[in-house]
Amino acid sequence: MRPGPRRSLTHAEILDAAFGLLEAKGFEAVSVRGVAGVLGLTPTAMYTYYPNKGALLAGMVEQVLGRLDTRGADAAAAASSNAGDAAGPGASAARARTRIVTLAEGLRSILVERPGAVGLLLATPLDGPNARRLDERLLGAFTDAGLDPVQAGRATHAVRVHVLGAVAFDAAEVERAAGAPVPADIEAAPAASATLWDDAETFPLGDRSRELADDPAARFAWGLERLLDGLLAHPASARS
Template sequence: MKPGPRRSISQADIVDAAFEIFEEKGGDAVSIRGVAARLGLTPTAMYTYFTSKNALERAMVEQVFSGVDLAAASDPSVAWRARVHRLAGDLRARFAEHQGSIVLVASGPLDGRHALSFGETLLEGFTSDGMPLADASRAAAAVRAYVLGAVTVDASETGRDADAADAPAPLWTEATQHPLTEAADLLGGADPFDDGLARLLDGLGVAAVA
């Protein structure tokens, strides 16, 4: 006898199932019907939780933001600049847990409760550090854009590494046409993410940690 649907399904269960499909088959495979089948629900039952694929994708983004430790980033005993680094690194790590999930950000505005709380924490920190609200708003937007841009680069490099591992070795190679890029790749040194964020904060006028 075919098993019936689960008696108790939460929105978190649905989002988890959507991420399973996303990571197995890619974003195009995530659908109301596909997630319903994974959970033993009917598509009609799914619509009582999410009215569209777009709503489901936005909930997936919310789950990523929900894992950021905002309480630790609000600790006034730690310099604000250090807390920005922690917030940014934490959000980057959350997206890294779901490779490729950065594409979900395009599903709609970042206006869910957890995404807004992330932005609110940035605003509170910048204003408490002495910035007028208008400047703090621009600074928070710049930090968020920097992190999401870095996550996009992370995802593209992960995909490139995977493709390179499966590709046959070339028979021959040309002399590089991008010598500065090649030289920069060989420099090593500071973590590019932290270094870039530090330079951004310098430009925003956030005092360096003593």
Template sequence: MTESVPPRSRPGPRRGLTERAILDAALRLVDAGGAEALSVRSVAAEMGVAPNALYTYFRTKADLVAALGDDLLGRLDLDAALGDADWRSAVVRLAADLRATLLAHPGVVPLLLHAGFAGPRALVAGEVLLELLSRGGLPADDTARASYLLQTYVLGTVALDAAELPPGAARPDDAARTAERRRALGGADPALLPRTAAAADVVAAYNGDAQFRWGLDRLLDGL
């Protein structure tokens, strides 16, 4: 008499393979090689597993990118923002923290601009921003429009900043980048470009923290 063979069950998650480990591996790849370095296969190779081992967690690259963006948003201190008695300082802190978080991983930026932020943490962060703006006295519709305006300002400045960096390159500090641009602008002929030549110091610092804060303050002043 032959023994019955139990039905084969679907394989479960590989031991030691977690969503956290996958996202960490994905971020390492993007930091080293830019947006083009990211795929389900490349992450699997980075972790030393077959691609199908990742499908329990992320079926597609789009799923992976969405989770990566949501993970980065999870690094923002939303509780501190809500606990700030000054709505404006809380908005400034959130905007600056988001900018710093994304620029620490510039290779992620083009991926997120294409995919957008749509995960659970993105929704919570959006809710916090709406709450802070409502504390500033804006009507509900204007609060929603102001939220979009601020998000596009932050992401737009980040995208321009990140676009200047080659894949895998670390972002130089503001002083180094400003000095390099100032040298490039040093050849501007004042006779042909008088306003550019006169404003060269400011133009050279366009993508720095000071310019970012200047623009953010003007937006908040207007709101």
């Protein structure tokens, strides 16, 4: 077989360019040809790295999740255990909870830096080594806390949904506050209050909540703790 073109870029450089395209132009703009154009390569040269868009997106997901320190979550759980004298099922649940919180907060921190990656995680099969490593840690933590395999799978899904949803909503709020420009070919929609709802009742609780300007990190942590309160409460009685 004849050797293919010599590779002159690293995978990390290509994926960084792909993320730059993602953040600048959105999910639909990310393609093998699009990234090749950013890097000044021919599509043929790019195909020696990533044969199709699916492979490129999978590489981006793996790069994101590869930054998550899953071992650090285990260390945090061990440290919390050493700090207390409790033993038995309660101690196991406490260690598991610390591990889950550390993983979820770590994933949120990574995605806050690259909110466009939320779309990647929703649109791409999470079957790479780094994605499976994260799932394995979460599943193991919930199992250690007393959940059966079905419950652990559901709980892992719920934590992922909480992380991705929180990051997506927070990013949208930041974009709205920054006054993101509307493309020239799209007419901005008027606010609902300027059209249909002028005569509607007021919403004092909602208005007051908006005025509080809640901290996104604190809001995320509170929601995660309340979610875990439910997921880890009496797991044996929750089987269905």
